[in-house]
Amino acid sequence: MTAEPLIELKGVRFTPDGASRPVLDGIDLAIGRGEWVLVMGPSGGGKTTLALTLNGSVPHLVTGQFEGEVRVDGRVTTSTPVAAMATTIGMVFQDPDGQIVHETVRDEVYFGLENLRRDRSDIMVAAERALREVDMLDQRDAEVMSLSGGQKQRISLASVLALDPEIIVLDEPTANLDPQGMRDVFDVIGRIRRERDVTIVMVEHHVDELADVVDRLVVVDGGRIVHDGPPARVFTAVAPVAERRALWLPQVAEIVHALDAAADPGRNGTSGDALLPMTVEACVDDLDRRLRADPRQVARELPERGRATAGDGDSAAGPRAVDPILEVRSLVYGYDPAKPVLRGVSLTLDRGGITAICGPNGSGKTTLAKCITRINPPAPGSIFLDGQDVTRLSHADLSAEVGYVFQNPDHQFVADTVFDELAYSLRVRKLEEDEIRERVERMLGLMDLRGREEESPFGLSVGERRRLSVATMLILGQKLLVLDEPTIGQDLARSEALFGILDELTRELNSTMVFITHDMRLVADWCRRTVVMADGVVEYDGPTSGAFVDADLLARAHLIAPPVIDVSRGLRARGHDVSYDAITVTELRAFIDRPVEPVSA
Numbered sequence: 001m002t003a004e005p006l007i008e009l010k011g012v013r014f015t016p017d018g019a020s021r022p023v024l025d026g027i028d029l030a031i032g033r034g035e036w037v038l039v040m041g042p043s044g045g046g047k048t049t050l051a052l053t054l055n056g057s058v059p060h061l062v063t064g065q066f067e068g069e070v071r072v073d074g075r076v077t078t079s080t081p082v083a084a085m086a087t088t089i090g091m092v093f094q095d096p097d098g099q100i101v102h103e104t105v106r107d108e109v110y111f112g113l114e115n116l117r118r119d120r121s122d123i124m125v126a127a128e129r130a131l132r133e134v135d136m137l138d139q140r141d142a143e144v145m146s147l148s149g150g151q152k153q154r155i156s157l158a159s160v161l162a163l164d165p166e167i168i169v170l171d172e173p174t175a176n177l178d179p180q181g182m183r184d185v186f187d188v189i190g191r192i193r194r195e196r197d198v199t200i201v202m203v204e205h206h207v208d209e210l211a212d213v214v215d216r217l218v219v220v221d222g223g224r225i226v227h228d229g230p231p232a233r234v235f236t237a238v239a240p241v242a243e244r245r246a247l248w249l250p251q252v253a254e255i256v257h258a259l260d261a262a263a264d265p266g267r268n269g270t271s272g273d274a275l276l277p278m279t280v281e282a283c284v285d286d287l288d289r290r291l292r293a294d295p296r297q298v299a300r301e302l303p304e305r306g307r308a309t310a311g312d313g314d315s316a317a318g319p320r321a322v323d324p325i326l327e328v329r330s331l332v333y334g335y336d337p338a339k340p341v342l343r344g345v346s347l348t349l350d351r352g353g354i355t356a357i358c359g360p361n362g363s364g365k366t367t368l369a370k371c372i373t374r375i376n377p378p379a380p381g382s383i384f385l386d387g388q389d390v391t392r393l394s395h396a397d398l399s400a401e402v403g404y405v406f407q408n409p410d411h412q413f414v415a416d417t418v419f420d421e422l423a424y425s426l427r428v429r430k431l432e433e434d435e436i437r438e439r440v441e442r443m444l445g446l447m448d449l450r451g452r453e454e455e456s457p458f459g460l461s462v463g464e465r466r467r468l469s470v471a472t473m474l475i476l477g478q479k480l481l482v483l484d485e486p487t488i489g490q491d492l493a494r495s496e497a498l499f500g501i502l503d504e505l506t507r508e509l510n511s512t513m514v515f516i517t518h519d520m521r522l523v524a525d526w527c528r529r530t531v532v533m534a535d536g537v538v539e540y541d542g543p544t545s546g547a548f549v550d551a552d553l554l555a556r557a558h559l560i561a562p563p564v565i566d567v568s569r570g571l572r573a574r575g576h577d578v579s580y581d582a583i584t585v586t587e588l589r590a591f592i593d594r595p596v597e598p599v600s601a
Contacts, residue, residue: 005030006167006199007054012068013223014049014058018459023049025223027068031216033166036193036200038210038231041220042246042491043463047203050220051171053077054201055085073166086112089167090160094175094462094489095408096152099159105131105147106140109159116163123162130161133195134188149361150181154188161192167199168192172462174206175488176407178360178518180558183209205491208521208563211235211250212278219247232275239276246491249276251521251563252283255585259290259592280563284570287592291576325351325480325512326372331381333371341367343536345381349480352506354499354513356523356544359533360558365516366407368533369482372514373404385480400429403476407484407516409469410458418444418460418468419453425476443471446501448494462489470498474505482514487522495519499526521562524548524583532557548583564588 012027023046031037039047052058056077059066070077073088093099102108109127118126131137134154139147144155153173160168170189174182186209193200204210210231217234219227227234235249239257242249249257253276277283326349334340341364349355357365370376372383378391390398406412415421422440431439444450447467452460457468470486483502487495499522505511517523523530523544530547532540534557540547547553548561561583568581568588582588 006033006073007031007201008069008071009050009053010069010071012053012066012070014053014064014066016049016062016064016459018455019064022065022223024053027053027220027223027225029218029225029228031199031201034197034199035216036190036214037202037216037218038207038214039201039203039218039220040205040207040247041226043467043489043494044461045221045246046223047220048171048461051091051169051201051203054167054169055089055091056080056082057091083115086165087116087163088165089169090163090165092153092156092160092168092170092173094172096149096156096176099156100144100152103143103145104140105136105142105144105155108144108155109140109162112159112163126162126164127158130158133161133192134158148181150177150184153177153181153185157185157188157192161196165198167201170200170202170204172203172205172489174204176361176485178558179520179560181361182206182518183560186210186213205248205489207248207250208252211253221246232278235278236274236276242492246493248492250278251585252277252280252567255283255564255567255588256286258585258589259287262589280566280570283563283567284574287567287571288574288576291571291592323351324348325386327382327384328368328372329382329384331368331371331379331383333367333376333379333381335367341536342371342379345533345536345538347531347538347541349512349514351479351512352510353529354502354506354515354527356527356530357514357516357533358518358520358523358530358547358557358559359539363533363557364536365533366484369404369484369514369516372482373402374398375404399478400476401479403473403478403481405470405473405481405483405486407488409465412469412472413457413465416456417454418449418457421457421468422471422475425472439475443475446474446497447471448497463491463494466490467494467498474501477505477509478511479509480512480514482516484516485518486515487517487519495522502526520548520560524562524564525586532559534558545581545583549581 009027009029012024013022014024015022027050039050041047049058052062053070054072060082100108102111109130110123113123113126128137131140134157136151136154136158144152174185177185189200190213192198214231216229217231218225219234219238227238235253238247239249256276277286328345328347331342331345332340333342345368359365371379374390383390385401413421415424419440422443423436426436426439444453449464449468457465460468466486466489470483473481486498502513506513515527527544530544531538532547532553539557540553548565554561564585565581565583568578572578578591
């Protein structure tokens with residue numbers, strides 16, 4: 001980098017108050033003006049803390065032992081008040097509700113400018129420009145709490161843009177958004193970056209939408225920068241150890257790397273100096289060349305799918321139940337009786353397995369979960385658990401059979417330490433302390449929380465708090481477990497590990513898991529059945545493959561199918577006989593790796 005960097009960190013080390021080890025452990029980083037830098041790494045690796053150093057929140061607001069220097073646009077953050085950095089660097093966090101302070105959109109965007117004592121006419125002009133840039137000008141008089149999650153995140157971004165900062169730092173800004181909302185926010189950020197020439201630093205796990213648009217990828221692990229460079233080069237370098245580094249690879253890169261690794265297990269990266277693809281088109285080009293180079297690869301079909309297909313007789317009405325554990329019949333519910341959130345939901349779940357519930361923000365997914373677990377009061381319609389009306393069960397009896405992992409893990413913590421949080425529900429049930437300790441130790445290991453037993457749950461990272469919240473329910477071994485966005489803030493390795501645990505429990509205990517999520521790749525990999533909700537009704541209930549190949553359904557439900565489906569279609573367009581759309585990397589490999597007889601002369 002020849003020009004003087006806009007952001008520079010030198011030898012930054014930080015150990016928060018109460019922590020036994022540094023969260024940042026020798027960070028050196030320089031970012032130039034106008035760059036878009038993506039920061040990735042394992043949960044708890046230091047990404048959020050790194051972001052908070054950039055405007056001085058660390059160490060001014062998040063206190064602890066700080067060493068080194070952070071210089072932003074010539075100013076040293078440790079000697080500059082956080083408020084004084086507001087016009088230079090704007091921060092957008094994971095949860096928009098955590099940073100919204102006013103009731104109306106207009107007042108929210110005015111707020112920062114008013115605190116800077118700007119002239120009224122200047123405030124109006126700056127706010128209008130910012131709202132137009134995030135496509136929210138028509139909602140300027142709306143109440144913020146009436147907006148969807150994606151709209152709220154746009155308002156948070158507009159509030160920052162109104163201050164006209166040179167740098168925008170975003171910490172997982174799409175974590176709570178449906179797939180289309182995520183794509184919309186990324187598109188808005190990209191457009192703002194081009195039009196304003198601002199510098200973007202973004203912490204994010206989602207890479208399929210970003211890999212080919214950001215300038216740099218910085219990988220943070222254990223409080224240190226372990227990779228820094230153009231995304232294609234970094235992803236290619238980390239691919240052989242991606243699972244160990246707990247990184248999500250772009251799925252198109254994952255496809256090609258999986259083929260290379262299968263062909264030569266000792267190979268590091270792709271053959272020669274080739275880089276892994278970052279786009280669907282580049283992936284299709286690579287696979288097309290491979291197939292045409294092999295004389296055996298002639299007009300063949302994928303082996304029969306292991307999962308059920310959309311033609312099995314299931315539909316939006318739902319599959320036929322064989323051994324139902326849960327039945328929801330014509331359920332209607334609204335927090336405001338005049339505006340029902342659920343408008344006649346009917347659903348039957350068979351015992352065992354993992355079922356995904358997907359749909360746009362505000363479609364009623366979480367409301368349905370809270371009705372099933374009776375967090376919400378009884379409503380018109382009926383819910384039966386193992387044939388028993390849940391309204392006739394005591395809360396104690398119901399909680400012994402049904403668990404609910406909240407969308408926000410902080411809403412369910414009741415103890416002062418991680419150990420006591422895990423032990424709490426077991427002690428309520430008066431289990432022996434030896435058994436309690438045995439169960440707690442097992443969960444600490446499964447959730448990678450060993451060594452954190454005596455820390456406060458609220459002192460953990462977002463990802464660690466999420467794993468703890470899941471563990472507090474898994475430890476009870478309930479027959480039905482509803483998990484509301486359990487992988488938010490989780491890296492690849494821990495997301496896969498969590499689903500491995502859930503899958504094991506469904507088989508060992510014949511437990512039933514309901515997984516509310518926006519993560520379509522995990523749905524494709526782990527869930528045979530998917531329920532799609534939109535506008536308070538069930539739009540689809542059947543095999544996951546059927547949901548992903550219905551373009552109209554995806555559009556109505558704000559869902560985006562995994563990129564591997566577009567790769568399947570791209571190969572078919574090139575003349576390869578891919579008989580249906582593969583929805584996982586494993587399925588696509590089954591086509592490419594399938595042994596075939598040599599073509600006769």
